[in-house]
Amino acid sequence: MADKVTFYPLDVTYKIEKNKAVVYLFGRTTDNKQICVVDENFEPYFYVIPKKGNGVEEKLKKIKVDKDNEIAEVARIEKVQKRFLGRDVDALKVIVKLPRDVPVIREVIKDWEILESVNEYDIRYKKRYLIDKGITPLMGVEASGEFVKYRSRVPVFKADRIEQKGETSLDEPRVLAFDIETYALNGKNIEPEKNPILMVSFYGERFKKVVTWKRFKTELEYVEFVKSEAELIERFKEIINEYKPDIITGYFSDGFDIPYIRTRADKYKIKMDVGLDFSELRVRKGRTTSSDITGVNHLDMFKFIKKIVGPTLDTSQMNLNSVAAELIGEKKIEVDLDDLSEAWDKNHQALEKFCKYNLHDSFLTYKLAEKMMPNIIEMVKIVGMIIPELARMGYSQLVESYILKQAMRFNEIAPELPHHSELRKRQMHSYKGGFVYEPRPGLYKGVMVFDYRSLYPTIIGSHNIDPGTFGCECCRGKKTAPVDEGRKYWFCTKKKGFLPSLIEDLITRRMRIKEIVKKKGSALMEARSQSLKLLANAFYGYLGFPMARWYSIESARSTAAYGRFYIHKVIDGAEKEGFKVVYSDTDSVFLTLGGKDKKDVFKFQEKINSELPGLMELEYEGFYPSGLFVSAKIGKFGAKKKYALLSEDGNLKIRGFEMVRRNWSSIAKDVQEKVLGIILKENNPEKALKFVKKIISDLRENKIGLKEVVIHTRLQKELGAYDAVGPHVAIAEKMKKKGIDVGPGSTIQFIITKEGKRIRDKARLPSEIKQKDYDSEYYINNQVVPAVEKIFEVLGHSKEDLLESKQQNKLNKFF
DNA sequence: GAGCATCGGGG
């Protein structure tokens, strides 16, 4: 009678049908077909923890709230024994009829004197469902029930029983990458209301296509012509529905491609009902825009890479070109995008190369997705979040998702999310972070780097740091954490805390996996190990994150304090042994041998390790032939991280030399990059100095091209709304007078000239001026010199030396 | 040193 299906869930949503919440799970079956499984058997609920001896239950049962002509009331109450922040509690599980009744009822009871607290009313229903049913996205789930006839793009199976089954997961989801090119005449200005989409490209498994709506002669078999932009949008829908991807991915598609398509579709009144349930493409505009399709996981590769992988990359720029170059060793096709709109208007034959360019961007995005997929899948499996959400979350949210998932198993009740006043209070609290050993500025040869493996997680584990173990009665007056300012913080030594249990579980799981990887490495196992590490490392930040449910500033402070204690142990020890400590930050120490042998360093490392508690360990990170350290003090405490290292394989690892931003002229950016390269790779500071002097003299003689001195700044507000009129605002006003439409979001390009007093008077439109008009002194003093000043300071050269025309010989200062 | 403005990704 009852059928069975086994499938891997990708997306989850719910709808209210016949006054009942119905959960929809979209996924792929083990025999590779798309499916939708519906489940009507899950009731919304939350917890209350009553104070002792009163009639809470009766009072709860009497609640009736009329909200939009629907009565919200309690359906049932169950007595449950739970744990809450380190102690046992008798709680009530309050079951209601509809998910939306939960906040309504909690609003009524939130200030009841007879309650200690109301909990878990603020966990989203979707999340609640997954946790309670023990379902992890992408992992095998077995459902029994029957197929039903619902309006849907995929077969619908109604489940009367559903459960996680086995350890298999969807390891090779079907991925489709896409990318659009749009009309844009005014440089980088992006105006979806005005400018059409010119082409859209797709890249998938044995699938490539570019759709465009202006004809030209081509041999490219993947180019498809349609008649209009509206038809292009229709094709976009069709291709998605025909290809049937599990994941559709783009680069910054959350914030650009999908919203753009949405806007254009609205213009033509095209229904974007691409969802597997025929629901429309959703674009939610908040602080950051996000875009979703029901049943198809939309994954913005940019967001995922920026948030999750970004910090570990060598490149500081997160654009497709830099990221693809580093992660998959391929770059974008070089074209001048200003030419695209021109080709569109005047020279259709030139569009062919832009089709190639367009396809290549999809190709790169596909490759990035392919490369990152093991990491994405493993993270999903650990934290239990669906892919589109995962890609948008910060680390603290990943941690919280993981804790919530585990709370069920540990029978813990979750604390509530902080409300406004509590949040404000938390945001005022600060705490001292890691210790930074201010670098002695200089160019060093032979730098060795050591760091603590998972410093903060191992501290949290071995010192039992947790909001529930903090300040317990049973350990009053015993060992306190090395926090300063007279604070006395201690953590229970008798009962293991909830978070330390979780974190030690993560660390030991990772150690086991690393053993397996050593024997027979697989990309998936490698990725699992990485995900476990990342998650464990994020616990410390989570404890001090104002939005955290298990927030505990005391725990965060104590963790950091122990961290400083242990890193000092290495720094002091190394100096005592005769090594030269060049720099240290939080969990890592950079040193040079100081005349001693490499063997001695490793002996020293061993000694440190023999004295560490629990799971703590100091590891050897690597050797760098040369490194440049720059001092950049900020306030009284610590120094800013600012250094550039040359690795043995010839790559530059640059940290803290920011300013590679749009509002710097390209001449300043180029000079900085070249200077670091010459100093570290060629070991030739003198050549670097000569190089800068040459650029400066070229600037003086106005030999540097206009393109290289253009500064880009974006308008953020309406023109009238500015109090401070910067150069870009002045230029924008000028443009407006000329009849050029500028507003929030427009990028203003300008060049600083000699005419005028204030900077804003000196600014001109690039089109208005000639090569010799730009203000050489401005570009020397405010752009090029600041970009390299600090670097040369390290080498014993002041700003004045850069500006002097005669040669000096203060260089060759090695340490 | 605080508070405000801007960038970033995308064409």
Next chain:
DNA sequence: GTGTACGATGCTC
């Protein structure tokens, strides 16, 4: 929609 969310840095006072 089961109170949902940018984070870092530079400039100006």
